[in-house]
Amino acid sequence: MATDGTLPSKQKAAQFHPKDQTVHINEVPIPSIKPDELLVKVRAASLCHSDLMLFEPNEQGLNLGSGEPFTMVYTPTASPRLSLINPQGHEGCGTVLEVGSQAQGFTKGDRVGWLPIVDCCFECEACQVHNLYCETGQSKVQGMTVDGYFQTYCAVKWQNAAKIPDGMDLDSSAPIFCAGATAYNSVEATHSELKGTPSDMFVAVIGCGGLGHLGIQYLKAHGYNVIGIDLSPDALEEAKAQGADHVFNPSKDKDYVQQIRSITGKGCHAAINFTNSAPAYASTPDVIRYNGVLMVTGIPQKPIQFSGMDVSMLRIRVRGANNGRTDQLRRCLEFSHKHGIKPHVTQFKLEEFQSMLDTMHEGKHKGRMGVLFD
Structure with missing residues (x-):
């Protein structure tokens, strides 16, 4: 399906060039959508530390394209230049302009955000866990190997999209669509493991930046006492x-473990690690009480290790969480709107993309950073 003719034929996009490892603001065609896609005018797209992997070697086996420029998006991994950082996902939101003939449940004018995995079937057993592991073996991540969201118009699979509740601010919502979803799923998974009254329990948030600052809000909405470590x-x-x-x-705070044990009595009931730091993971059990939950959310470039004895003897319960599926995303949006959870976002123009990258490299920011389109 082509655009309806009222749109320009070209748009500006921030594109990563694998050959020279830099970002350029290029002019590219506005996408034509397939029958199962939505054409969205992007209002906001977010950046995270994971984008820095485009400029640095990574050890996760991630293929950063074939050598042709592609439009960047916010993607989960980590940068070895920074010690405590946050794993987050691909984030964008905007307004539907066109609806493909096979797309279901959306109309022109809907305000939406979406998840970034494409070329998956959305139906197999693996997709019910995470679309990245679709049994077709064809899954791709927008912004990593195919075009992402740092452009004014983009094509979105309708199965990935979720409507933004009325009254929820569109301009600041982009981080919800991976950072928020990941933080929400991490907190919900932790909440399901903890038996007791939240106001009597302590949860440590390790890595309090872009992802962690949202995790803290979700934990407080449940009523937990929160200890931030960064x-x-x-x-x-x-x-x-x-x-x-x-x-x-x-x-x-060299004695922070002792201070935490003094505050909590025996240690935290759970700890959610949002960092990419293997050393941070190694020290996480120190702040958890016996049979406490260690939630693995951040993905270090180096392997993480836990004592087999600690896991077998239930010294710690190791669990994992990620940005999840679209049904979880809808619940995240409902919960976020109900409890007034909002990302802290510093916004730039597309032409200021390099300045935004430099700020992230230097670690001189709070919460999230992103592009706000006209």
Whole structure:
């Protein structure tokens, strides 16, 4: 399906060039949608530390394209230049302009956000866990190997899209569609493991930046006491602003484990690790009480290890969470709107993309950063 003729034929896009490892603002065609797609005018798209992997070697076996330029999007991994950071996903939101003939449940004018996995079947057993592992073996991540969302118009699979509730701010919602979904799923998985009254329980959030500051909000909405742990003073300041009851910087608070045990009695009932740091994971059991939950959300470039004895003897219960499926995304949106959960977003123009990247490289930001389109 082609555009209806009222749109320009070209648009600007921030594109990563694998050959010279840089980002250029290029002019590219506006996409024509397939029958199972929506054409969306992007209002906002978010950036995360995972985008830095485009400029640095990674050890996750991720293929960053065939050498041709592709439009960037916010994608989950991590940068070895930073110590405590947040794994997050691909994020964008906007307004539906066209609806493919096979798309279901959407009309022109709907405000939507979406998940980024394409070329999956959405139906197999693996897709019910995560579309990245579709049994077809053809799954691709928009912004990694195919075009993403740092462009004014993009094509979105209708199965990935979810409507944004009325009254929810569109301009600041982009981070919800991976960072928020990942944080929400991590908190919900933790909540399902904990038996007791949340106000009597403590959860540590390790990595309080782009993902963690949302995790803190979801935990507080459930009523938990939250302890924020991060190496960045800015991230800890943001953690306190979002309701963390206590915060610690392990590089300065050398006795932070003892302080946490003093505050909690026997240690935290759970810890959600949003970082890409293997050392941070190695120290996470220190702040958890016996039979506490260790939620693996961040993905370090180095392998993480846990004691087989600790896992077998239930010293810790290791669980995992990610950005999930579209049905979980809808629940995340409903919960976020009900409880007034909102990302802290610093926004740039598309032409300021390099400045945004530089700021992220330097770690001089709070919450999320992204592009706000006209």
